[in-house]
Amino acid sequence: MTPDSTPAGRRAVLDRAARLRQLSEADRDAIRIAQDPKFPCWLEQITATGGCSHPIHLSGSTTTLDGTTGEILHHYDTRDEPGERLLVRCRNRRATVCPACSRLHAGDTFHLVRAGLLGGKSVPATVRHRPRLFVTLTAPSFGPVHRAGELCRPRRDRGVCEHGRPLGCGAVHTPDGSIVGQPLCADCYDYNTHVLWHAHAAKLWDRFVIDVRRRLASSVGLVQSRFAQHARLSFARVAEYQKRAAVHVHAVVRLDGPAGPDDEPPGWGTAELLIDAARASARRVVVHTPYSPALGELALCWGAQVDVRPLYANGDEPEDDAVAAYVAKYVTKGASETGAGTDYPLTTWANIESAPVSEHVRNLMRTSWRLGGLPEYAPLRLRTWAHTLGYRGHILTKSRAYSTTYAALRAERAHHVGHADISDTVTDRHWRYVGSGHTPGAALIAAGVAEDLEQSRRLHVELRQEREWSR
Numbered sequence: 004m005t006p007d008s009t010p011a012g013r014r015a016v017l018d019r020a021a022r023l024r025q026l027s028e029a030d031r032d033a034i035r036i037a038q039d040p041k042f043p044c045w046l047e048q049i050t051a052t053g054g055c056s057h058p059i060h061l062s063g064s065t066t067t068l069d070g071t072t073g074e075i076l077h078h079y080d081t082r083d084e085p086g087e088r089l090l091v092r093c094r095n096r097r098a099t100v101c102p103a104c105s106r107l108h109a110g111d112t113f114h115l116v117r118a119g120l121l122g123g124k125s126v127p128a129t130v131r132h133r134p135r136l137f138v139t140l141t142a143p144s145f146g147p148v149h150r151a152g153e154l155c156r157p158r159r160d161r162g163v164c165e166h167g168r169p170l171g172c173g174a175v176h177t178p179d180g181s182i183v184g185q186p187l188c189a190d191c192y193d194y195n196t197h198v199l200w201h202a203h204a205a206k207l208w209d210r211f212v213i214d215v216r217r218r219l220a221s222s223v224g225l226v227q228s229r230f231a232q233h234a235r236l237s238f239a240r241v242a243e244y245q246k247r248a249a250v251h252v253h254a255v256v257r258l259d260g261p262a263g264p265d266d267e268p269p270g271w272g273t274a275e276l277l278i279d280a281a282r283a284s285a286r287r288v289v290v291h292t293p294y295s296p297a298l299g300e301l302a303l304c305w306g307a308q309v310d311v312r313p314l315y316a317n318g319d320e321p322e323d324d325a326v327a328a329y330v331a332k333y334v335t336k337g338a339s340e341t342g343a344g345t346d347y348p349l350t351t352w353a354n355i356e357s358a359p360v361s362e363h364v365r366n367l368m369r370t371s372w373r374l375g376g377l378p379e380y381a382p383l384r385l386r387t388w389a390h391t392l393g394y395r396g397h398i399l400t401k402s403r404a405y406s407t408t409y410a411a412l413r414a415e416r417a418h419h420v421g422h423a424d425i426s427d428t429v430t431d432r433h434w435r436y437v438g439s440g441h442t443p444g445a446a447l448i449a450a451g452v453a454e455d456l457e458q459s460r461r462l463h464v465e466l467r468q469e470r471e472w473s474r
């Protein structure tokens with residue numbers, strides 16, 4: 004007679020089943036996973052992904068052969084893994100989608116930007132003594148919006164617009180107030196130009212960089228076409244949504260010699276000259292939209308608020324670290340986190356109406372959808388990018404010679420943990436995609452792993468800082 008066949012055993016089984024039914028689906032699934040004989044192996048995979056929220060599932064094998072003899076040095080096959088699959092990171096940069104991978108991406112961005120400021124990661128340390136700027140370029144005004152801080156928009160005449168709404172606002176709004184960034188009058192707000200400015204923002208930046216080069220050449224008497232023979236402009240820029248749901252740009256700009264970071268800039272290349280060129284170009288460059296029978300041809304430019312400040316050539320490391328951290332912080336923010344869109348595409352008008360956004364942002368989405376239906380704006384793919392309010396540029400872009408790359412940083416990390424390829428070997432890989440994501444219980448366990456790893460990271464940072472302070 005087995006224990007479960009006795010009356011007491013049957014009651015225990017029934018009691019256990021009743022308790023399980025009271026648990027949530029995620030808890031029941033987590034218990035199921037933990038009871039699997041291969042749970043330790045599965046947990047190793049979850050830990051290796053850093054607790055990724057939406058891992059990619061792969062099936063296949065890798066065989067490493069000696070390049071000379073053909074001897075098999077190592078063979079890995081997912082048939083030995085739980086579920087016969089291997090979990091790898093999703094590498095999504097958005098913290099709202101995957102906190103674990105976004106932290107890793109932010110760290111890579113920090114090192115990428117920092118290397119261009121102070122050297123390292125194959126960039127010489129001499130770059131810290133080059134002319135370097137931190138530039139902020141904003142979008143122009145598309146209409147008055149509510150502001151935080153002191154009196155919002157005080158007016159003595161208590162006037163109203165043509166739609167009967169007040170032209171001013173005497174309230175004091177907190178920075179996190181829901182009304183901050185919203186138009187005083189939505190009917191007066193120029194939504195069409197706002198969306199089209201977003202669609203051309205990347206081209207506006209390209210024109211800005213080109214014009215800075217031209218102004219530098221002209222200021223020292225060089226033929227503009229020969230600027231590249233004397234100097235090189237390197238940069239890394241990040242796009243950020245303001246409260247009014249308009250993108251503005253933060254950029255680190257550096258002047259090198261013609262060969263890039265390994266080459267010193269010419270003697271005439273000073274920070275003052277670079278500052279003057281950047282300010283003048285920000286005021287000058289213009290991008291014209293395609294002609295539309297409905298809107299005509301619009302001339303788009305940067306906003307009046309332009310900030311250009313030098314990063315002093317003495318290589319002030321705390322300041323440079325702060326700049327790198329500032330850029331890295333915004334790389335992980337998705338559109339939904341900033342309240343300026345969604346992190347997923349909108350495929351129908353109904354998607355726009357049901358999106359969890361403010362009415363101001365919804366109006367920008369509607370405008371993107373309407374303008375996207377006009378044939379003259381078809382190349383802009385405004386409907387495809389309606390979830391980002393028409394903005395279709397990358398959040399972070401950099402010039403080729405600014406510093407290292409994400410791929411190089413990932414390869415360095417792989418080498419650090421011992422997964423680099425051995426020299427004089429041949430690797431035969433056969434992989435295929437078989438799924439993604441977690442079951443409810445697996446997601447619960449992965450979130451716990453990610454939290455533990457983040458806590459360990461914070462403790463390590465605090466311990467390192469304490470050691471530095473005690474020196």
